[in-house]
Amino acid sequence: MDELSVGSKRILEREDFPRLLAALTAAGYRVVGPTVRDGAIVYGDIRTEEDLPIGWTDRQEAGTYRLERRNDTALFGFNVGPHSWKKYLFPPRERLWTATRVGSSFDVAVEEDTGPPMAFLGLRACELAGLDVTDRVFDGRVRDPGYHARRARTLLIAVQCGQAGGTCFCVSMGTGPGVTRGYDLALTEIVGPPHHYFLVGVGSPTGASVLRGVPLSPATERETGAAETLLAKTAASMGRSLNTEGIHDLLLTNMEHPRWEIVARRCLSCTNCTMVCPTCFCHTTEEVPELSGDRVERWRRWDSCFNLEFTQLHTSNVRKSPLSRYRQWLTHKLASWYDQFDTSGCIGCGRCITWCPVGIDLTEEVAAIRSTVAASPAVGGHR
Amino acid sequence: MPRKGRPRLAVWKFASCDGCQLTLLDCEDDLLPVAAAIEIANFREASRAVVEGPYDLSLVEGSITTAEDARRIREVRAQSRTLVTIGACATAGGIQALRNFQDVEEFRRVVYARPEYIATLATSTAIRDHVPVDFELRGCPISKHQLLEVITAFLDERVPEVSTESVCIECKRRGNVCVLVAHGTPCLGPVTQAGCGAICPAFHRGCYGCFGPMDTPNATSLIPRLEELGMDRGGVERVFRTFNAAAPAFRAASDSVKEKPVAP
Ligand code: SF4
Ligand code: SF4
Ligand code: SF4
Ligand code: SF4
Numbered sequence: 302m303d304e305l306s307v308g309s310k311r312i313l314e315r316e317d318f319p320r321l322l323a324a325l326t327a328a329g330y331r332v333v334g335p336t337v338r339d340g341a342i343v344y345g346d347i348r349t350e351e352d353l354p355i356g357w358t359d360r361q362e363a364g365t366y367r368l369e370r371r372n373d374t375a376l377f378g379f380n381v382g383p384h385s386w387k388k389y390l391f392p393p394r395e396r397l398w399t400a401t402r403v404g405s406s407f408d409v410a411v412e413e414d415t416g417p418p419m420a421f422l423g424l425r426a427c428e429l430a431g432l433d434v435t436d437r438v439f440d441g442r443v444r445d446p447g448y449h450a451r452r453a454r455t456l457l458i459a460v461q462c463g464q465a466g467g468t469c470f471c472v473s474m475g476t477g478p479g480v481t482r483g484y485d486l487a488l489t490e491i492v493g494p495p496h497h498y499f500l501v502g503v504g505s506p507t508g509a510s511v512l513r514g515v516p517l518s519p520a521t522e523r524e525t526g527a528a529e530t531l532l533a534k535t536a537a538s539m540g541r542s543l544n545t546e547g548i549h550d551l552l553l554t555n556m557e558h559p560r561w562e563i564v565a566r567r568c569l570s571c572t573n574c575t576m577v578c579p580t581c582f583c584h585t586t587e588e589v590p591e592l593s594g595d596r597v598e599r600w601r602r603w604d605s606c607f608n609l610e611f612t613q614l615h616t617s618n619v620r621k622s623p624l625s626r627y628r629q630w631l632t633h634k635l636a637s638w639y640d641q642f643d644t645s646g647c648i649g650c651g652r653c654i655t656w657c658p659v660g661i662d663l664t665e666e667v668a669a670i671r672s673t674v675a676a677s678p679a680v681g682g683h684r
Numbered sequence: 685m686p687r688k689g690r691p692r693l694a695v696w697k698f699a700s701c702d703g704c705q706l707t708l709l710d711c712e713d714d715l716l717p718v719a720a721a722i723e724i725a726n727f728r729e730a731s732r733a734v735v736e737g738p739y740d741l742s743l744v745e746g747s748i749t750t751a752e753d754a755r756r757i758r759e760v761r762a763q764s765r766t767l768v769t770i771g772a773c774a775t776a777g778g779i780q781a782l783r784n785f786q787d788v789e790e791f792r793r794v795v796y797a798r799p800e801y802i803a804t805l806a807t808s809t810a811i812r813d814h815v816p817v818d819f820e821l822r823g824c825p826i827s828k829h830q831l832l833e834v835i836t837a838f839l840d841e842r843v844p845e846v847s848t849e850s851v852c853i854e855c856k857r858r859g860n861v862c863v864l865v866a867h868g869t870p871c872l873g874p875v876t877q878a879g880c881g882a883i884c885p886a887f888h889r890g891c892y893g894c895f896g897p898m899d900t901p902n903a904t905s906l907i908p909r910l911e912e913l914g915m916d917r918g919g920v921e922r923v924f925r926t927f928n929a930a931a932p933a934f935r936a937a938s939d940s941v942k943e944k945p946v947a948p
Pocket of ligand 4: 852861862863882885
């Protein structure tokens with residue numbers, strides 16, 4: 302078959318889906334994607350289609366997640382779970398280098414990325430936008446070698462959402478549910494009945510080349526139309542919404558708003574929201590010496606602005622109160638992130654709402670602040 | 685710089701089960717390097733040979749429950765350059781601090797045939813309540829990894845890398861699915877200090893709070909959530925009254941449910 306051009310659309314029949322997995326494996330990729338584990342859909346290695354959450358879905362509300370059976374055999378009939386792709390690009394714990402004593406000096410061995418290239422299977426539109434955010438953090442002005450090495454070799458296979466979760470609000474953030482750019486392949490699953498198939502969009506030459514040998518047929522207008530209808534339905538059923546108009550100034554001019562006190566009484570400073578957020582990037586490093594004192598490893602691990610120790614300076618702490626920590630998180634995510642990275646830090650995936658043990662909902666917090674502020678700041682746009 | 689000399693270590697036991705001391709013996713592969721780096725001068729669990737004090741580093745296990753122990757801990761302190769308490773007993777009074785909530789005099793009369801043989805204090809208290817402590821290592825039992833870190837940090841004359849953050853962050857770094865959110869299982873992880881590696885949630889159980897309160901625990905917010913998940917008030921009281929029952933934040937949490945009037 303001729304190489305597909307970028308932008309072309311094809312049909313992959315449901316029964317041929319294993320051929321796509323086989324093509325990825327044959328091309329040398331380690332395929333990672335959604336899989337059921339411990340009562341949730343998490344990300345893990347996908348060896349056969351049986352590893353995918355076939356016929357499963359998730360029901361999400363603030364502080365609650367439940368895995369449930371669907372009444373069909375959809376492969377991607379759910380939204381996002383507690384894991385995000387950042388665990389692959391920016392691992393929770395990572396050794397950066399090892400120093401070994403040599404006489405009166407020492408040698409430093411920097412960790413190299415030696416794993417096979419990864420294929421992310423099943424990225425949602427919001428998650429693609431999330432990668433764009435973490436790229437600005439780790440692969441922009443400052444380049445993190447580990448992130449860069451892994452990211453550059455990763456193949457991105459997106460899936461357009463056929464439904465929205467109870468805590469999703471990508472429409473508000475302009476990040477979904479449609480996939481518009483930054484992918485190698487984009488799938489839309491049409492479950493039927495009677496016809497169960499995938500509409501495959503080609504987003505890059507690499508995406509086109511992995512499709513070589515995968516049986517595809519031309520897409521008719523009816524099939525592309527079905528995908529569009531589905532997407533419109535998803536967009537219309539968002540579980541949450543967030544008014545982002547003037548949000549930068551709204552938050553930054555209300556740093557003493559009484560609402561912070563109210564949310565701080567509920568907040569546990571437990572860090573769950575930041576751990577599950579696909580764009581939260583805070584980390585700390587730790588030296589792990591051998592008892593002999595002859596060898597030391599430097600490890601990096603996920604840290605959080607909700608941790609007291611995160612802002613421990615030599616003699617004092619700048620964010621002692623949980624109030625100041627919650628405020629730091631929300632104003633960074635939704636406001637000062639624009640100043641730092643020229644984008645919102647929030648992509649509307651809803652994870653922080655679902656996985657907060659006490660169900661704190663950032664969309665509710667912002668709405669509460671907005672409702673007491675007479676007129677929203679003049680002009681349009683997020684500022 | 686290579687380290688100078690071989691500091692002398694002593695391990696002391698007060699009211700406790702020995703589990704934390706055994707963590708040191710359980711260091712297996714690391715025990716030889718430990719013995720090479722420090723002189724184990726007094727460690728009854730490992731050897732009967734005792735080298736007289738003073739000691740550079742004392743590890744203290746157990747709580748203070750008798751007048752004699754209250755005296756002995758001052759002696760230990762006087763002989764120790766650095767004193768580190770290990771485990772929930774030494775840092776919070778342990779499970780035996782449940783007596784702090786009850787009438788010990790009554791126990792003595794009811795339980796023992798010859799109450800006059802029983803010399804005990806009315807409370808079980810942390811070592812810190814009796815003498816100054818240089819570092820407290822939490823856990824029931826303590827973590828082997830953290831114990832080695834404390835010893836290594838001592839040798840390198842730096843502050844140990846032992847975090848006071850919540851169990852939740854370890855749970856998430858480990859990739860566990862949250863049992864509270866996804867299964868509706870009550871869990872103390874959000875108010876408990878990290879260190880165990882979030883073992884219980886990894887096995888689908890809620891955290892029991894073995895490492896005591898994290899640095900800024902908010903039990904007032906967590907308790908109504910535990911109740912929503914089906915724990916009754918007695919359950920909440922009991923879950924906060926285990927190995928760290930007398931740690932001030934956990935004590936306040938269990939007292940708070942006790943004080944609430946019972947609904948009609
Ligand atoms: S802040 Fe919440 S909704 Fe926004 S990207 Fe992070 S986890 Fe998702
Ligand atoms: S936020 Fe949008 S793109 Fe993300 S999972 Fe929900 S519906 Fe899909
Ligand atoms: S907002 Fe929720 S998840 Fe985040 S730190 Fe507070 S209690 Fe934990
Ligand atoms: S299972 Fe428990 S410790 Fe783990 S994240 Fe949930 S509440 Fe925290």
